Amino acid sequence: MGADQVENGGRDDSDKVEVNIYPLNSYYFGSKHAIPSKDYSLHDHLQRFKSNYAASGMRINVEAVLMVELFKHPHLLVLQIKNSIYKLPGGRLRPGESDTDGLKRKLAKKLSLDEDEGQWEVGECLGIWWRSDFETLMHPFLPPNVKHPKECTKLFLVKLPETQRFTVPKNMKLLSVPLCQIQENHKIYGPIVSAVPQLLSKFTFNMIGI
Amino acid sequence: MGADQVENGGRDDSDKVEVNIYPLNSYYFGSKHAIPSKDYSLHDHLQRFKSNYAASGMRINVEAVLMVELFKHPHLLVLQIKNSIYKLPGGRLRPGESDTDGLKRKLAKKLSLDEDEGQWEVGECLGIWWRSDFETLMHPFLPPNVKHPKECTKLFLVKLPETQRFTVPKNMKLLSVPLCQIQENHKIYGPIVSAVPQLLSKFTFNMIGI
Numbered sequence: 482m483g484a485d486q487v488e489n490g491g492r493d494d495s496d497k498v499e500v501n502i503y504p505l506n507s508y509y510f511g512s513k514h515a516i517p518s519k520d521y522s523l524h525d526h527l528q529r530f531k532s533n534y535a536a537s538g539m540r541i542n543v544e545a546v547l548m549v550e551l552f553k554h555p556h557l558l559v560l561q562i563k564n565s566i567y568k569l570p571g572g573r574l575r576p577g578e579s580d581t582d583g584l585k586r587k588l589a590k591k592l593s594l595d596e597d598e599g600q601w602e603v604g605e606c607l608g609i610w611w612r613s614d615f616e617t618l619m620h621p622f623l624p625p626n627v628k629h630p631k632e633c634t635k636l637f638l639v640k641l642p643e644t645q646r647f648t649v650p651k652n653m654k655l656l657s658v659p660l661c662q663i664q665e666n667h668k669i670y671g672p673i674v675s676a677v678p679q680l681l682s683k684f685t686f687n688m689i690g691i
Numbered sequence: 692m693g694a695d696q697v698e699n700g701g702r703d704d705s706d707k708v709e710v711n712i713y714p715l716n717s718y719y720f721g722s723k724h725a726i727p728s729k730d731y732s733l734h735d736h737l738q739r740f741k742s743n744y745a746a747s748g749m750r751i752n753v754e755a756v757l758m759v760e761l762f763k764h765p766h767l768l769v770l771q772i773k774n775s776i777y778k779l780p781g782g783r784l785r786p787g788e789s790d791t792d793g794l795k796r797k798l799a800k801k802l803s804l805d806e807d808e809g810q811w812e813v814g815e816c817l818g819i820w821w822r823s824d825f826e827t828l829m830h831p832f833l834p835p836n837v838k839h840p841k842e843c844t845k846l847f848l849v850k851l852p853e854t855q856r857f858t859v860p861k862n863m864k865l866l867s868v869p870l871c872q873i874q875e876n877h878k879i880y881g882p883i884v885s886a887v888p889q890l891l892s893k894f895t896f897n898m899i900g901i
Contacts, residue, residue, distance in 0.1 A: 498816070552835055554832075554835040606708070608892040608893050610892065621870075622874070622888055625764035626763065661834055664830065664831065665882075667875075676889045678830075680889060680890065682818040683818050
């Protein structure tokens with residue numbers, strides 16, 4: 482068995498899905514003013530969620546899967562908020578906004594100093610989660626007989642350039658977490674982030690510059 | 692919010708990934724002679740695995756994700772073996788065999804009377820699992836520092852025609868299991884099958900003829 486076969490998993494050439502990732506230390510990290518939360522409590526969040534649904538329909542979120550290399554293993558960039566909440570960078574689409582435009586706008590807001598700083602190549606959709614009702618968990622399918630879901634969250638693979646500056650709000654931390662730590666770690670990372678290793682498993686990561 | 696927006700999840704048209712699925716009752720199910728297991732015990736299996744690795748290198752398995760519609764919800768076809776083992780139909784590639792050829796051969800062996808009976812349109816690779824060593828669990832990534840994995844299992848979405856006859860070995864049962872039952876049900880379905888709902892979440896299933 483040659484090294485090539487290991488790298489591409491014995492996959493047919495026609496089926497190769499390769500993604501270049503770069504070392505964590507090829508990126509620069511700074512901080513900026515905090516982005517205050519819109520809600521003081523879970524109750525506030527629920528009230529805002531319901532009134533937004535009444536006004537504009539289903540809430541659509543777009544989130545980014547950003548990968549870097551560290552210790553020869555792919556790492557996912559995750560935002561840590563209030564010490565115990567882990568989220569992918571992204572957020573809610575405006576009515577009528579496209580997935581790509583919305584995700585770029587949100588990445589600029591959460592990870593850049595201004596709109597010109599970051600380069601975000603929005604790639605394929607990796608997965609979609611649905612919330613059937615205002616207070617239920619999200620599922621990776623539309624449950625039977627649910628005709629009017631209240632929220633959907635779409636994950637996109639976003640390819641990073643060789644180098645870039647990230648500017649992160651002071652009330653958040655940007656962590657790089659190894660895929661092997663995230664995998665099946667629902668309790669810490671929640672159902673969406675903990676599914677990322679599986680959603681990425683079909684890709685071959687080319688670790689550049691190591 | 693219109694019905695269209697619910698159906699495509701508000702997704703951009705450019706990004707639509709649609710799959711037609713047909714009702715379970717549009718398929719016919721029969722049975723054929725049992726396919727005996729190659730191993731009497733786990734020990735036998737391990738011995739055979741090791742000697743095959745020494746002779747031909749990493750074991751590559753290809754498995755099919757076959758979907759049908761029942762009660763307006765997507766269902767996955769799963770083989771039940773010995774009452775407690777649930778597997779996707781598929782099996783081991785021969786040395787040099789392509790993923791597609793191997794998967795079609797295995798589907799004919801496990802689900803058809805002969806090679807001409809089934810129509811299997813092998814679609815995209817959904818995920819790849821790796822086994823680092825002979826006795827470890829499979830992971831959806833190559834763990835750090837593993838250069839010579841012993842086994843890899845690739846899942847493919849296989850599109851079914853509008854109607855078809857399935858002929859299943861007598862020592863197996865072909866079950867249609869709703870995605871909502873499989874999701875996160877590791878204990879019963881194991882790590883690979885229980886990840887299928889997430890791997891499929893980016894697709895829109897068009898349920899035909901209901």
